[in-house]
Amino acid sequence: MASTRREFLKASLGAAGLVSFGPAGPWLRRSAAAATGRSPARNTVLVVVQLSGGNDGLNTVIPYNDATYAKSRPTLRMTPDEVHKIDSELGFHPRMQAFLRLYRDGLLSIVQGVGYPNNNRDHDGAMRDWHTARPGEAACQTGWLGRTIDALFRPDDGNVPGVFVGPIAQPFGLHAERAIVPTVRSLHQWRLQATSGPAAGAHRARLVEAAELDRPSDPSPLLKSARQTTLAAYAGSEQIEAVVRGGPSLQAAGYPDSLLGRDLHTVAQLIRADVGIRVYFTELGGGGIGGLDNHANQRGNHGAVLHQLAEAVAAFSDDLVREKLADRVLLMTFSEFGRTVAENGRRGTGHGAAAPMFLAGGKVQSGLIGAHPSLADQDQGALKFHTDFRRVYATVLDRWLGLDSQAILGDKYEPVDVLRV
Amino acid sequence: MSTTTHAPAGPHDSQGPARPPAGDPADPQWAWVAYEPDDARPWNLALAGHLYRRAAFGADWAQLQRALADGPRRAVERLLEPETEVAAFDRRHDELEESANADALRAWWLRRMVQTPHPLQEKMTLFWHGHFGATAARVNYAPLMRGHVQLLRQHALGSYPPLLEAVSRDPAMLVSVGAAENRKMVPNDHYARELLARFSLGSGNFMEEDVEEAARAFTGWRVLRNRLRYFPGDHDGDVKRILGREGNFDGDDVVEIVLQQPATPRLLVRKLYRWLVSETDEPSDALLAPLAESFAADYDVARLVRTILRSNLFFSPRAYRQRIKSPVEFALGIVRGLEALAPTEKLAGDLAAMGQNLYHPPTVKGWKGGRFWLNQATLVGRSNLAAEMLLGAKPYADKLDPSAVAKKHGHAAPQAAARFLVDLFLQGDLDEGVADRLFEGAAAGEGGPAERLRRFAHAVVTLPEFQLA
Numbered sequence: 001m002a003s004t005r006r007e008f009l010k011a012s013l014g015a016a017g018l019v020s021f022g023p024a025g026p027w028l029r030r031s032a033a034a035a036t037g038r039s040p041a042r043n044t045v046l047v048v049v050q051l052s053g054g055n056d057g058l059n060t061v062i063p064y065n066d067a068t069y070a071k072s073r074p075t076l077r078m079t080p081d082e083v084h085k086i087d088s089e090l091g092f093h094p095r096m097q098a099f100l101r102l103y104r105d106g107l108l109s110i111v112q113g114v115g116y117p118n119n120n121r122d123h124d125g126a127m128r129d130w131h132t133a134r135p136g137e138a139a140c141q142t143g144w145l146g147r148t149i150d151a152l153f154r155p156d157d158g159n160v161p162g163v164f165v166g167p168i169a170q171p172f173g174l175h176a177e178r179a180i181v182p183t184v185r186s187l188h189q190w191r192l193q194a195t196s197g198p199a200a201g202a203h204r205a206r207l208v209e210a211a212e213l214d215r216p217s218d219p220s221p222l223l224k225s226a227r228q229t230t231l232a233a234y235a236g237s238e239q240i241e242a243v244v245r246g247g248p249s250l251q252a253a254g255y256p257d258s259l260l261g262r263d264l265h266t267v268a269q270l271i272r273a274d275v276g277i278r279v280y281f282t283e284l285g286g287g288g289i290g291g292l293d294n295h296a297n298q299r300g301n302h303g304a305v306l307h308q309l310a311e312a313v314a315a316f317s318d319d320l321v322r323e324k325l326a327d328r329v330l331l332m333t334f335s336e337f338g339r340t341v342a343e344n345g346r347r348g349t350g351h352g353a354a355a356p357m358f359l360a361g362g363k364v365q366s367g368l369i370g371a372h373p374s375l376a377d378q379d380q381g382a383l384k385f386h387t388d389f390r391r392v393y394a395t396v397l398d399r400w401l402g403l404d405s406q407a408i409l410g411d412k413y414e415p416v417d418v419l420r421v
Numbered sequence: 422m423s424t425t426t427h428a429p430a431g432p433h434d435s436q437g438p439a440r441p442p443a444g445d446p447a448d449p450q451w452a453w454v455a456y457e458p459d460d461a462r463p464w465n466l467a468l469a470g471h472l473y474r475r476a477a478f479g480a481d482w483a484q485l486q487r488a489l490a491d492g493p494r495r496a497v498e499r500l501l502e503p504e505t506e507v508a509a510f511d512r513r514h515d516e517l518e519e520s521a522n523a524d525a526l527r528a529w530w531l532r533r534m535v536q537t538p539h540p541l542q543e544k545m546t547l548f549w550h551g552h553f554g555a556t557a558a559r560v561n562y563a564p565l566m567r568g569h570v571q572l573l574r575q576h577a578l579g580s581y582p583p584l585l586e587a588v589s590r591d592p593a594m595l596v597s598v599g600a601a602e603n604r605k606m607v608p609n610d611h612y613a614r615e616l617l618a619r620f621s622l623g624s625g626n627f628m629e630e631d632v633e634e635a636a637r638a639f640t641g642w643r644v645l646r647n648r649l650r651y652f653p654g655d656h657d658g659d660v661k662r663i664l665g666r667e668g669n670f671d672g673d674d675v676v677e678i679v680l681q682q683p684a685t686p687r688l689l690v691r692k693l694y695r696w697l698v699s700e701t702d703e704p705s706d707a708l709l710a711p712l713a714e715s716f717a718a719d720y721d722v723a724r725l726v727r728t729i730l731r732s733n734l735f736f737s738p739r740a741y742r743q744r745i746k747s748p749v750e751f752a753l754g755i756v757r758g759l760e761a762l763a764p765t766e767k768l769a770g771d772l773a774a775m776g777q778n779l780y781h782p783p784t785v786k787g788w789k790g791g792r793f794w795l796n797q798a799t800l801v802g803r804s805n806l807a808a809e810m811l812l813g814a815k816p817y818a819d820k821l822d823p824s825a826v827a828k829k830h831g832h833a834a835p836q837a838a839a840r841f842l843v844d845l846f847l848q849g850d851l852d853e854g855v856a857d858r859l860f861e862g863a864a865a866g867e868g869g870p871a872e873r874l875r876r877f878a879h880a881v882v883t884l885p886e887f888q889l890a
Contacts, residue, residue: 153793176783190801192805206858218852222743
């Protein structure tokens with residue numbers, strides 16, 4: 001990595017290069033310093049994976065010896081020899097061998113029994129609750145990650161604190177009051193476009209130079225701010241392009257060619273590009289009443305989705321470990337509710353309550369966090385929660401992102417011991 | 422006739438160093454007096470451009486030249502009361518919008534902004550849209566949002582009391598803030614809260630009790646099947662105490678009460694200051710007092726806007742280039758400058774990606790604007806949109822033709838055409854060193870003169886200078 005942004009730009013823009021810079025403004029040195037001297041608290045990354053539709057946690061982390069489990073799920077139960085055993089009581093769904101590997105490598109944490117009081121069992125309402133972290137506040141105007149992004153945005157820098165990566169409409173969790181949150185459909189959109197062909201490089205160089213040059217006659221702070229952000233934008237675009245050009249393809253990097261695989265590959269590239277994004281939001285299941293909402297014939301479909309999840313997250317984890325970035329990244333899954341304990345008559349399950357959240361990364365407190373909810377003590381046919389999801393959010397905000405969770409969530413929540421920080 | 426580029430120390434500087442303005446922009450006695458050009462502060466292309474950036478969505482060359490010839494008084498009058506038939510244009514567009522869904526509504530509004538003979542009306546409609554913050558994301562029924570924005574347009578340069586009364590009865594507004602149902606047994610304070618906090622007095626000027634009592638006054642109203650209905654049985658007819666007044670008030674009474682509070686005109690004036698004058702300073706109450714007092718007399722928005730747009734302060738360095746162009750202003754400045762049309766459905770989507778999704782303000786507080794428009798992603802977005810408009814093929818670039826426009830106004834030769842574009846887009850507001858480098862670049866590179874001029878135009882509109890309104 002070049003020592004200053006200017007040198008980096010000069011090196012990467014090719015033959016046309018940058019002819020004359022004029023005296024380097026103070027902003028350049030400041031932004032270069034900022035790039036290299038970040039403290040750990042301001043360098044960490046959160047990757048959220050939304051599982052849309054209500055994930056059946058009971059068939060994800062499975063109490064395979066439990067009698068009630070077996071009795072409640074004649075067609076959906078997984079037997080002791082099918083599961084990937086975590087310990088003498090619990091095992092992963094048969095199609096999640098990749099998660100067992102992560103778990104054994106100390107890179108996966110399972111927070112059990114997550115939910116909230118009187119949880120909404122309607123898709124829209126429940127997902128809104130998880131997005132806003134303000135259950136019951138139907139008029140809440142922002143998402144918890146939108147508030148996070150608002151807290152992280154600095155107008156002087158024009159930094160992009162968070163993005164959504166995926167093909168669906170941007171989820172409400174990212175809805176911010178002030179900051180603008182991009183949706184990344186492909187990294188191509190972050191490339192500075194120009195005419196194609198040999199003219200393009202020279203033209204792009206001219207654009208950068210035009211913003212670079214000093215304006216001794218115009219001391220306007222607003223202009224300076226616009227220049228600063230423009231140059232940071234150009235530099236970031238080049239950094240992203242360099243990562244895409246120089247890095248391995250999806251398959252070469254070991255990612256499955258699934259929607260989530262591609263999205264997490266994009267996330268990894270953006271992390272490597274080091275453009276200052278702290279929050280990434282991805283989604284599995286297609287949003288809305290999503291792919292995990294299996295009211296009928298759950299077995300095959302659920303297995304397929306869990307397999308996609310496990311393979312993609314494991315590939316992402318492996319990639320980060322190789323790139324020595326695993327200690328800076330925390331991945332977190334959530335779904336709007338779990339499912340009913342008993343299967344219905346159509347080999348599926350209904351909307352439920354508590355379910356596990358997965359946390360993956362180099363700094364997780366690997367293992368099972370909290371006990372598995374008892375099947376003998378259900379909440380209207382579903383598993384009872386014991387860990388409020390806002391405690392997990394608060395932990396991530398305070399201890400991982402270095403922010404004030406109370407300001408963002410509106411209340412103080414007791415942290416959960418999921419991180420080794 | 423094009424001016425040469427200069428060192429822009431301020432809007433009045435056309436040659437040589439800056440001369441200080443005749444008065445102190447912080448002096449309320451001087452600030453709002455109508456600007457009269459003189460030797461120290463001549464009327465020039467830069468000020469004409471400034472006026473059109475604020476009161477419209479940019480200008481084409483003919484409009485700039487005419488404004489230059491008109492002088493500030495006539496130029497402002499033209500923008501407030503256009504000579505062309507606006508009513509017919511508006512009616513036609515209302516018809517065209519009739520069956521539009523939310524996406525198409527965005528596109529139709531952009532088309533209005535480009536083609537309307539009354540851009541100030543559209544600029545003010547956009548202001549009210551952000552002020553009230555009703556969003557299609559919550560309303561979910563296009564005709565309601567269509568009706569809402571048409572209502573805003575109707576009153577855009579009218580009077581605030583009828584606008585506020587109408588919005589208080591607008592189903593789109595009530596649904597948007599979660600006040601679709603407000604019953605005596607279960608009072609809903611969502612609209613009352615926004616009414617007091619954002620549409621009238623402002624935070625810190627009322628008590629929580631005022632919100633609760635106002636909510637009671639608005640009981641009985643419910644939005645059913647997209648219509649507002651009144652149920653007398655659900656109305657709390659008892660006495661309420663709001664802002665020191667006492668009576669069995671209903672919603673209309675509450676609107677009247679808040680309009681009588683001096684904090685209300687102050688809030689509106691301050692918001693309009695940010696919209697029309699500057700986003701970089703926080704004007705003192707003393708500075709805004711003359712405007713607020715005058716506005717309080719009759720709440721005449723057109724009169725207030727006229728005062729601001731005619732004023733010494735508006736045409737002073739304190740206002741000049743002190744706003745950031747919103748995505749709409751950025752894109753339409755290019756389109757209008759090049760006397761072109763644009764495929765508005767695509768444009769609406771592109772502008773939404775840059776943070777300005779028309780009909781969808783992010784919250785009831787509207788768009789934050791200012792430097793929040795610019796981040797490292799949206800700036801790439803602006804550059805790429807401009808590239809599509811100026812360099813690419815369809816759907817944009819076959820409609821925008823810098824060479825043709827330059828030639829039309831007498832500048833066929835490449836260097837002359839380039840200088841013309843700097844005057845058109847920036848009125849010469851560009852450091853000489855930067856301009857010289859750009860002109861050098863304009864003569865180089867692949868392709869014929871038309872292609873090179875397109876790249877030059879792209880370089881100009883991606884300058885940080887062009888992002889300043």
